[in-house]
Amino acid sequence: MDTFGLLADGLLAALQVHNLLYALIGVTLGTAVGVLPGIGPALTVALLLPVTYRLDATGSLIMFAGIYYGGMYGGSTTSILLNTPGESASIVTALEGNKMARKGRGGPALATAAIGSFIAGLIATIALAFLAPWVVKAALAFGPADYFALMVLAFVTVSAAFGDSALRGITALFIGLGLGVIGIDLQTGQARLAFGIPDLLDGIEVTTLAVALFAIGETLSIASSRSQIKEEVLAVKGSVWMTLEDWKRSWPAWLRGTVIGFPIGAMPAGGAEIGTFFSYAAEKRLSKHPEEFGHGAIEGVAGPEAANNASAAGTLVPLLTLGLPTSATAAIMLAGFQQFGLQPGPLLFANNAPLVWSLVASLLIANFMLLVLNLPLIGLWVKLLTIPKHWLYAGILTFATLGTLGANGALSGRLGPIPFSFELLILLAFGLLGYGLRRFGYPIAPVVIGLILGPLAEQQLRRALAISQGDPLVLVHSPIAITLYVIAAIALLLPIFLRMRGKGEVLGQLAANED
Amino acid sequence: MSLGEPNLSRRPDGAALFIALLLAAIAAVIIWQTSMMRVPPIQARVGPQVFPYVIAGGLILLAIGTALSAWRGQFPAREKDNYGPMLWIIGGLIGQMLLLGWAGFSIGTAVLFAFTAKGFGRGPLWQTLPIGLVLSFVIWFIFSRGLQLSLPMGPLERLIP
Amino acid sequence: MNKLFLAALISGALALPTYAADYTIMAPAAPGGGWDQTARSMQEALQAEGISGNVQVTNVPGAGGTIGLAQFVNQSTGNPNALIVGGYVMVGAVLTNASPVSLANVTPIARLTGESDVIVVPAASELQTVDDLTAKLKADPGSVSWAGGSAGGVDHIAAGLFAKTVGVDPTLVNYIAFSGGGEALAAVLGGQVTVGISGLGEFDAQIKSGDLRALATTGSARLEGSDIPTLGEAGVDLVVENWRMVAAAPGITDEQKTAITADVEKLVTSATWKQTLETKGWQDMYLSGADFDTQLAADIDATSAILKDIGLVQ
Numbered sequence: 001m002d003t004f005g006l007l008a009d010g011l012l013a014a015l016q017v018h019n020l021l022y023a024l025i026g027v028t029l030g031t032a033v034g035v036l037p038g039i040g041p042a043l044t045v046a047l048l049l050p051v052t053y054r055l056d057a058t059g060s061l062i063m064f065a066g067i068y069y070g071g072m073y074g075g076s077t078t079s080i081l082l083n084t085p086g087e088s089a090s091i092v093t094a095l096e097g098n099k100m101a102r103k104g105r106g107g108p109a110l111a112t113a114a115i116g117s118f119i120a121g122l123i124a125t126i127a128l129a130f131l132a133p134w135v136v137k138a139a140l141a142f143g144p145a146d147y148f149a150l151m152v153l154a155f156v157t158v159s160a161a162f163g164d165s166a167l168r169g170i171t172a173l174f175i176g177l178g179l180g181v182i183g184i185d186l187q188t189g190q191a192r193l194a195f196g197i198p199d200l201l202d203g204i205e206v207t208t209l210a211v212a213l214f215a216i217g218e219t220l221s222i223a224s225s226r227s228q229i230k231e232e233v234l235a236v237k238g239s240v241w242m243t244l245e246d247w248k249r250s251w252p253a254w255l256r257g258t259v260i261g262f263p264i265g266a267m268p269a270g271g272a273e274i275g276t277f278f279s280y281a282a283e284k285r286l287s288k289h290p291e292e293f294g295h296g297a298i299e300g301v302a303g304p305e306a307a308n309n310a311s312a313a314g315t316l317v318p319l320l321t322l323g324l325p326t327s328a329t330a331a332i333m334l335a336g337f338q339q340f341g342l343q344p345g346p347l348l349f350a351n352n353a354p355l356v357w358s359l360v361a362s363l364l365i366a367n368f369m370l371l372v373l374n375l376p377l378i379g380l381w382v383k384l385l386t387i388p389k390h391w392l393y394a395g396i397l398t399f400a401t402l403g404t405l406g407a408n409g410a411l412s413g414r415l416g417p418i419p420f421s422f423e424l425l426i427l428l429a430f431g432l433l434g435y436g437l438r439r440f441g442y443p444i445a446p447v448v449i450g451l452i453l454g455p456l457a458e459q460q461l462r463r464a465l466a467i468s469q470g471d472p473l474v475l476v477h478s479p480i481a482i483t484l485y486v487i488a489a490i491a492l493l494l495p496i497f498l499r500m501r502g503k504g505e506v507l508g509q510l511a512a513n514e515d
Numbered sequence: 516m517s518l519g520e521p522n523l524s525r526r527p528d529g530a531a532l533f534i535a536l537l538l539a540a541i542a543a544v545i546i547w548q549t550s551m552m553r554v555p556p557i558q559a560r561v562g563p564q565v566f567p568y569v570i571a572g573g574l575i576l577l578a579i580g581t582a583l584s585a586w587r588g589q590f591p592a593r594e595k596d597n598y599g600p601m602l603w604i605i606g607g608l609i610g611q612m613l614l615l616g617w618a619g620f621s622i623g624t625a626v627l628f629a630f631t632a633k634g635f636g637r638g639p640l641w642q643t644l645p646i647g648l649v650l651s652f653v654i655w656f657i658f659s660r661g662l663q664l665s666l667p668m669g670p671l672e673r674l675i676p
Numbered sequence: 677m678n679k680l681f682l683a684a685l686i687s688g689a690l691a692l693p694t695y696a697a698d699y700t701i702m703a704p705a706a707p708g709g710g711w712d713q714t715a716r717s718m719q720e721a722l723q724a725e726g727i728s729g730n731v732q733v734t735n736v737p738g739a740g741g742t743i744g745l746a747q748f749v750n751q752s753t754g755n756p757n758a759l760i761v762g763g764y765v766m767v768g769a770v771l772t773n774a775s776p777v778s779l780a781n782v783t784p785i786a787r788l789t790g791e792s793d794v795i796v797v798p799a800a801s802e803l804q805t806v807d808d809l810t811a812k813l814k815a816d817p818g819s820v821s822w823a824g825g826s827a828g829g830v831d832h833i834a835a836g837l838f839a840k841t842v843g844v845d846p847t848l849v850n851y852i853a854f855s856g857g858g859e860a861l862a863a864v865l866g867g868q869v870t871v872g873i874s875g876l877g878e879f880d881a882q883i884k885s886g887d888l889r890a891l892a893t894t895g896s897a898r899l900e901g902s903d904i905p906t907l908g909e910a911g912v913d914l915v916v917e918n919w920r921m922v923a924a925a926p927g928i929t930d931e932q933k934t935a936i937t938a939d940v941e942k943l944v945t946s947a948t949w950k951q952t953l954e955t956k957g958w959q960d961m962y963l964s965g966a967d968f969d970t971q972l973a974a975d976i977d978a979t980s981a982i983l984k985d986i987g988l989v990q
Contacts, residue, residue: 047662140866171577177570185563186853189772189828201739223600223634268862345881390637394628406664411616419616428608441591458566465561469818555987
């Protein structure tokens with residue numbers, strides 16, 4: 001049967017009433033668990049996966065897809081409303097989304113996230129279905145030197161997330177880079193900066209750092225601030241829906257986010273969150289309202305959310321065609337697929353075609369269900385903001401520690417006779433760091449970005465140089481790398497050039513005037 | 516957050532100078548630890564020490580920049596912080612951490628919950644502790660029994676077979 | 677990837693409601709991986725065969741199993757119901773991490789299963805046989821880049837031993853570590869490296885599809901029905917097998933050790949276990965008693981020697 005026929009069959013199967021019901025249950029469960037602060041999509045999927053085992057193959061796939069999308073969207077909800085991203089991929093969403101929510105524009109922020117996720121998911125899933133073999137071929141062409149170039153580009157462009165002071169932004173980034181060094185060095189097996197503590201040998205968990213800096217740091221910062229503790233947050237100001245202006249500003253961002261997110265998600269060593277960084281940077285550069293960035297620009301929510309979803313579909317490309325999980329969520333999905341009898345790998349499309357197509361159909365249906373379920377609920381979600389602060393933050397800390405314990409809860413520390421969870425100690429330490437950063441006006445996101453990108457950049461650089469036996473020319477040997485460096489140079493120099501021409505400002509401004 | 520106009524007084528900012536010192540100290544620790552690393556002979560090229568040194572170097576430059584910026588009073592103005600509430604919350608986190616291992620998830624988390632609420636001005640503890648206890652027990656039940664998440668058990672959790 | 681642990685944990689836990697345990701098996705790893713699956717398969721078989729009424733599995737991930745091992749030694753000494761799953765990776769990790777506890781601190785019971793590594797090249801590679809690889813390695817050791825799992829792991833050890841066996845200085849091996857076999861697979865498929873070396877399971881699908889060419893496995897015998905030669909058959913006298921074992925707590929009595937060994941023996945001869953081996957594609961490498969002790973000591977010596985040769989351990 002041809003591709004279209006198979007997809008149509010899959011869709012027909014998925015569209016049966018009981019399967020739609022499974023999709024709805026999956027989306028509801030996924031959203032309900034995913035929306036808890038500190039519990040990201042990976043944990044959500046892991047927790048709810050067994051629920052699907054009791055159904056038949058199609059039903060379980062559909063419910064699984066629903067949980068997956070529900071969990072992702074639930075994570076964005078807390079990012080936007082409470083500034084507590086549960087996973088690295090929704091950190092960027094929190095940057096602008098939470099600013100919007102604080103201005104009473106939480107409704108439009110959630111809406112643009114939901115619709116953007118839907119559109120990106122739709123396009124990317126279709127791209128997955130039809131382009132997977134070609135996309136994976138292109139992704140495999142990326143060698144270590146090319147990945148290093150990509151990381152350089154990421155470092156150059158994510159400076160958009162640095163906030164209003166270059167000095168403090170770069171300091172935050174370097175703190176993240178420093179944290180990234182902790183643990184066993186992959187290339188030599190030697191411990192670095194572990195201070196003899198076994199728990200540090202595996203490095204700092206990105207999720208723990210993100211939850212600590214955002215959820216714990218935010219709680220401490222608000223509790224200690226005399227003005228913020230009393231500040232009334234407006235749940236809704238103006239319409240809870242997107243205005244025409246919002247639509248106009250959102251749709252190009254959705255499409256750009258999709259185009260950026262999908263290929264990056266498809267790279268075997270890409271990492272789902274990198275697409276959201278690029279998307280945010282692109283939106284900031286291209287926006288007609290750059291002054292709004294940092295104060296609640298809707299493009300800054302629309303683009304990264306679309307990129308996040310597109311890159312999630314993108315991660316399915318190496319997962320299905322090579323059996324290669326490239327993110328925590330993908331690793332859990334792999335476990336799920338195997339349970340459903342899908343054996344990801346090069347022979348999957350040949351051997352398991354019907355199942356692949358019912359998976360694609362399930363993803364499409366679940367994606368749609370998410371929109372159906374969540375758009376009407378937006379009015380309800382924003383009510384979260386009206387919960388009295390003492391209950392709200394007590395609840396946030398409860399779930400943040402629950403998520404941390406659930407993901408890595410070994411009671412491996414010991415204080416005299418009392419065993420304790422070392423991961424919670426790390427959570428507390430970084431929570432205090434998050435408070436300190438906020439207090440002195442340092443941006444938070446670059447710390448997490450540094451922790452993610454630093455080790456990637458280092459490993460790829462060292463791999464590239466090892467393979468070339470130390471010849472540094474390998475770094476600019478491939479056309480892919482050269483292209484990426486050129487883009488990075490343009491991204492770096494163009495704004496400076498424009499500024500010099502436009503306002504006659506001096507280059508030195510960049511470093512000297514931090515405020 | 517407290518981002519606002521720069522500190523208009525333009526006097527050296529003591530706390531910010533301290534940050535500069537802290538950054539320099541971190542850099543020193545990184546250099547010290549990295550210099551003590553034993554590097555396997557196979558890594559003649561870019562070895563495991565290069566990145567730590569580069570990062571430490573960057574941190575030193577940033578420490579200098581921070582010190583200059585602090586000297587000129589260029590850090591954003593801060594409001595005076597209220598440490599009482601913060602201590603309640605930190606106390607709650609430490610309490611939970613130390614209680615989990617033997618008193619179980621519910622009791623430990625109830626302490627975190629009640630202390631946090633207290634930090635936000637909601638008391639008294641004899642009211643919020645039971646609320647926290649019921650909530651965390653329900654959470655424990657849902658996640659531990661319903662979703663099979665492994666969470667620490669204590670006397671309370673063991674009551675449920 | 678600690679989240680993987682949840683997925684595996686949950687699927688295992690769902691299948692088996694927990695009662696008071698006769699055995700508690702620790703899987704010192706972020707599950708979904710080999711040790712976790714081994715522990716959970718043991719749990720299933722022990723219960724299904726009625727060898728033990730109730731079995732619980734706990735996961736303590738981190739640092740190549742050494743965190744779990746340390747916790748096991750601290751908390752289970754003298755406890756005849758406590759078991760820990762481990763394996764060859766742990767032998768290396770104990771050495772490279774300078775772990776304060778080692779396998780000498782527990783009571784090894786038996787080797788259970790194993791998997792050999794396989795050396796692969798991209799389909800388009802000029803290397804056709806192990807001899808081609810040996811020749812290239814001898815001519816210029818640095819020109820052969822090996823992609824495999826983390827440094828000091830079984831893949832790295834196998835690559836180092838290969839060089840040593842064919843008479844090349846193992847410190848010259850140009851080993852490129854990737855986090856897990858999956859990423860290494862992408863590097864081999866993309867032609868970024870000369871050869872890939874990792875567990876057979878990692879490369880199996882691509883070997884079958886013809887995208888990769890298997891030069892040899894590092895096993896002691898050919899897999900049933902496989903046309904991939906072993907290194908021995910290809911003229912390189914080397915066997916590296918990534919085995920998994922089960923150990924009991926330190927400080928148990930000889931009677932207790934005998935009882936546990938008897939239970940494990942019942943386990944490995946059971947139909948349920950045989951079925952598990954088949955579905956998971958694990959090789960049966962059961963070895964217990966003095967034979968295992970000797971083998972373990974030999975493996976630790978060899979590993980320690982090669983890690984020193986490579987320069988990872990002093």
